[in-house]
Amino acid sequence: MIGRLNHVAIAVPDLEAAADQYRTALGANVGAPQDEPDHGVTVIFIDLPNTKIELLYPLGENSPIQGFLDKNPSGGIHHVCYEVDDILAARDQLQATGARVLGTGEPKIGAHGKPVLFLHPKDFNGCLVELEQV
Amino acid sequence: MIGRLNHVAIAVPDLEAAADQYRTALGANVGAPQDEPDHGVTVIFIDLPNTKIELLYPLGENSPIQGFLDKNPSGGIHHVCYEVDDILAARDQLQATGARVLGTGEPKIGAHGKPVLFLHPKDFNGCLVELEQV
Numbered sequence: 001m002i003g004r005l006n007h008v009a010i011a012v013p014d015l016e017a018a019a020d021q022y023r024t025a026l027g028a029n030v031g032a033p034q035d036e037p038d039h040g041v042t043v044i045f046i047d048l049p050n051t052k053i054e055l056l057y058p059l060g061e062n063s064p065i066q067g068f069l070d071k072n073p074s075g076g077i078h079h080v081c082y083e084v085d086d087i088l089a090a091r092d093q094l095q096a097t098g099a100r101v102l103g104t105g106e107p108k109i110g111a112h113g114k115p116v117l118f119l120h121p122k123d124f125n126g127c128l129v130e131l132e133q134v
Numbered sequence: 135m136i137g138r139l140n141h142v143a144i145a146v147p148d149l150e151a152a153a154d155q156y157r158t159a160l161g162a163n164v165g166a167p168q169d170e171p172d173h174g175v176t177v178i179f180i181d182l183p184n185t186k187i188e189l190l191y192p193l194g195e196n197s198p199i200q201g202f203l204d205k206n207p208s209g210g211i212h213h214v215c216y217e218v219d220d221i222l223a224a225r226d227q228l229q230a231t232g233a234r235v236l237g238t239g240e241p242k243i244g245a246h247g248k249p250v251l252f253l254h255p256k257d258f259n260g261c262l263v264e265l266e267q268v
Contacts, residue, residue: 013259051138053139079211094159125155126211127144
């Protein structure tokens, strides 16, 4: 069911410093910051030859990653995103195995303008999993 | 400097259950367990179309991931691995920016039979980074 790894997201305490480190010390192709007010984050995508790294920084109050940064002040790997062809079919199939979907269970539109869902980390080895329909 | 994302590693408390979940619920292409006594882990690679997921489980006493699982009993995302062309040049370039290399600073042979190094997570947004020479 799952296809490509769309991205790995890393929550960072200083977005500009993290972007600069990936650009200069690690020599990667770093994009521009994008505010995603519906998700409470500012993101920067880093293009690797086969996938992307998404740097995440809180935007506004009640950002869903503020709690993560409070617990992990240096930052940390926040989630992985797998691509699926049909997000509703994937959701239904996973829920049938007992996996929990976060929020209302209905897809939202993600940073790439495509439907996304998040799965409960306790059901996936402590790993927050995002599904994105491509 | 960094090239492809070689893999994302997820430490899991039950290797067989995690492999079965990726195989059946997530429909992925899951390999066989490989013991890596030099690294204190048993690994299973999951082939995605563009990269790999590495499931990690402790092997033997003093496994370097036992402490991580003690802190994260459900498991969690443990590290990301970036490919580099020349691991010694990459190390020297990163050390010149102040980044710390774990262990002796000399590459070890990793799960793919290639030289690897780990960088200190505090220097990379709380994210443990492995470099693998390809």
